[in-house]
Amino acid sequence: MSGREMLGIALAAVAVAVLACVPLMLGDYGLSLAINIVSYTVLATAWSLFSGPTRYVSLATVAFFGIGAYTTAVFVESLAWPLVLLIATGVSVVVAAIVGLATLRLSGVYFVIFSFGLAELVRQLVTWFEVNKTRTLGRYVFTDITAAQIYWQLLALAVLVFAIGFWIGRSRLGLALRAIGDDETVARHSGIDTTRAKVALFVLSTVFMTLAGAIMAPRWTYIDPAIAFNPVISFTVLIMALLGGVHRLYGPVLGVVPLALLFEYLLASFPNHFSIMVGLVFIVIVYLIPRGIAGLVEGAVRKPA
Amino acid sequence: MSALLEVAGLSRRFGGLLAVDALGFSVAAGEIVGLLGPNGSGKTTVLNLLSGVLRPDSGTVAFRGHAIAGRPAHRIARLGMARTFQLVRPLASLTCRDNVLTGLAFGRRNAWGAAARADADVLLDRVGLGRARDTLPGELTYIDQKRLELARALALDPELLLLDEWLAGLNPTELEEGIGLIQSLSGQGITILLVEHVMDAIRSLCHRCLVMNTGRLIASGLPAEVLADPEVIRAYLGDDADA
Numbered sequence: 001m002s003g004r005e006m007l008g009i010a011l012a013a014v015a016v017a018v019l020a021c022v023p024l025m026l027g028d029y030g031l032s033l034a035i036n037i038v039s040y041t042v043l044a045t046a047w048s049l050f051s052g053p054t055r056y057v058s059l060a061t062v063a064f065f066g067i068g069a070y071t072t073a074v075f076v077e078s079l080a081w082p083l084v085l086l087i088a089t090g091v092s093v094v095v096a097a098i099v100g101l102a103t104l105r106l107s108g109v110y111f112v113i114f115s116f117g118l119a120e121l122v123r124q125l126v127t128w129f130e131v132n133k134t135r136t137l138g139r140y141v142f143t144d145i146t147a148a149q150i151y152w153q154l155l156a157l158a159v160l161v162f163a164i165g166f167w168i169g170r171s172r173l174g175l176a177l178r179a180i181g182d183d184e185t186v187a188r189h190s191g192i193d194t195t196r197a198k199v200a201l202f203v204l205s206t207v208f209m210t211l212a213g214a215i216m217a218p219r220w221t222y223i224d225p226a227i228a229f230n231p232v233i234s235f236t237v238l239i240m241a242l243l244g245g246v247h248r249l250y251g252p253v254l255g256v257v258p259l260a261l262l263f264e265y266l267l268a269s270f271p272n273h274f275s276i277m278v279g280l281v282f283i284v285i286v287y288l289i290p291r292g293i294a295g296l297v298e299g300a301v302r303k304p305a
Numbered sequence: 306m307s308a309l310l311e312v313a314g315l316s317r318r319f320g321g322l323l324a325v326d327a328l329g330f331s332v333a334a335g336e337i338v339g340l341l342g343p344n345g346s347g348k349t350t351v352l353n354l355l356s357g358v359l360r361p362d363s364g365t366v367a368f369r370g371h372a373i374a375g376r377p378a379h380r381i382a383r384l385g386m387a388r389t390f391q392l393v394r395p396l397a398s399l400t401c402r403d404n405v406l407t408g409l410a411f412g413r414r415n416a417w418g419a420a421a422r423a424d425a426d427v428l429l430d431r432v433g434l435g436r437a438r439d440t441l442p443g444e445l446t447y448i449d450q451k452r453l454e455l456a457r458a459l460a461l462d463p464e465l466l467l468l469d470e471w472l473a474g475l476n477p478t479e480l481e482e483g484i485g486l487i488q489s490l491s492g493q494g495i496t497i498l499l500v501e502h503v504m505d506a507i508r509s510l511c512h513r514c515l516v517m518n519t520g521r522l523i524a525s526g527l528p529a530e531v532l533a534d535p536e537v538i539r540a541y542l543g544d545d546a547d548a
Contacts, residue, residue: 172410172417175399179407182396188378189356189388191411191461 016159023148031147035219037260038154039212043233044241044252045161046208049168050201052246053177056104059234060115063122064092064206066228068213070126073139073223081145085214092210093203095122100199107184116231123229130225138224145218153215161208165249168201177201232278236263239278243285245292254293308367309334309465309496310355315364315374317354324350326520327364332465337487337497339507339528342517343541348500349391351517352467355498356388357381369464385413387463391470391500393450395442401429401453402438408460428456432486448479459490466490468499472506484509504532516540 022034043061051058071088079087103114130137168174176197179187187194217223236259244255259281266277289296308331315328325347332338340348353359355366357378366374373381387408396404405425409416416424429435432452434445442450451471458466472483484506491497501507507514507528514531516524518540524531531537 175403175407175410178399178403179396182398183394185358185378186390186394186396187407189358189382190407190457191379191382191413192407193377193379193411 048246050205062233063119064209065213068210069217069228072217088214096203096206100202104198245294251294311367339511339514346517347520385464387458387461388467412461
């Protein structure tokens with residue numbers, strides 16, 4: 001490991017220690033904002049773990065986030081918390097593996113459309129089940145999990161997603177994924193089992209999304225399919241990751257922080273025009289900073305030489 | 306001598322076009338075999354069928370005794386069959402070294418870490434790209450991209466190397482170098498099947514030539530013989546009556 005990487009890890013450890021103290025320093029509003037930011041950090045980093053190198057743009061984020069939230073809603077009162085998280089992980093692995101095997105042979109725009117449809121399909125299935133079987137559309141999430149505990153769990157999850165991302169970047173799997181992103185045919189001819197690599201990473205990335213949803217669910221106290229599977233979450237994650245830059249592990253978080261703050265402001269100031277504003281932000285980002293903030297920073301560092 | 310590659314009854318249809326029509330041939334270990342034929346005769350399709358880009362509609366391909374027809378490309382690559390592409394296809398976001406590392410990491414060598422990086426550098430030196438290890442392929446000239454693609458193919462430690470017009474577009478000096486490089490690979494024990502139009506290269510390299518026209522094999526034998534074959538001349542130049 002190089003000296004630069006050691007320094008990076010040391011800095012990250014300090015940052016995590018400071019962030020862990022946030023609930024002790026902020027009031028309720030500040031903490032809820034912090035939870036929002038860490039939650040989107042997990043989602044956007046997990047998203048770009050898969051979509052960054054492979055360039056498969058997924059709009060299925062909320063399908064898995066919602067699966068996690070619903071797992072919590074169903075089991076939180078009857079089972080121990082670690083068991084709930086374990087079930088959420090298991091469900092997402094099964095769903096992601098099936099979906100991955102079925103769809104990752106699709107390429108480009110077909111995958112985008114499919115992933116969007118998947119989120120909608122899961123939402124309709126849950127709705128159908130709730131209406132016809134349990135005969136209730138919403139569920140209450142009663143637990144004694146506090147906001148600070150939610151924050152700490154999300155922070156731990158964020159550390160885990162960064163650690164795994166760091167490991168993948170240095171592993172064969174990372175090289176395989178970058179090769180796939182460049183030219184899948186050539187990757188196959190280099191001996192890479194492209195389907196296996198893609199499915200493995202897709203599953204891994206969705207586990208983090210699912211866990212984020214499971215951990216976040218107690219924040220709402222009441223959920224229904226429209227809340228848990230709100231497609232805006234998928235788009236928000238996508239915009240954040242693109243703004244930050246998907247070519248670097250630290251990229252998405254650079255997009256999450258400013259956008260989470262901006263959306264918070266827009267939602268409070270222009271509640272009726274929020275969607276229009278988000279759309280405009282999306283267009284501006286894609287046109288003006290296609291390589292994201294991480295790309296801008298690197299470009300600025302390299303150029304002056 | 307048993308054949309390294311044994312092809313029988315290989316066919317592939319694209320809609321109404323029978324691109325490869327019941328093709329059969331074999332390549333012995335250590336040979337350099339030229340696959341010739343006019344444009345559109347099905348040569349590249351044959352390479353795609355052998356290397357697993359396309360599935361054959363019918364027919365068998367035995368490579369090192371394994372039936373590989375219809376198998377996925379990565380499995381065929383791991384058995385020791387490597388190829389280059391007619392239009393170069395470097396992995397654009399990876400440095401030259403990482404391009405070569407893909408073959409080392411996922412092919413038969415199964416190498417990773419510092420040892421693999423050292424091997425990658427040896428291969429880059431071998432094709433004359435030692436100075437460009439950390440360069441992105443986009444900054445290389447066309448010729449150097451071809452060298453890179455060859456290094457990446459060699460990283461698979463192939464027993465059979467498929468070269469799709471690898472010598473096309475080289476100037477006379479580069480052509481001489483390229484021919485020398487292919488000869489040295491052959492000297493190392495790598496069997497080579499090359500699709501080529503450069504006649505000088507075919508004459509000086511190939512032990513044997515196969516000539517295709519409209520998906521079928523129309524001649525096979527020594528380069529000088531097949532190039533003098535009336536049917537081959539007709540395939541390339543048309544009938545006297547047309548001329």
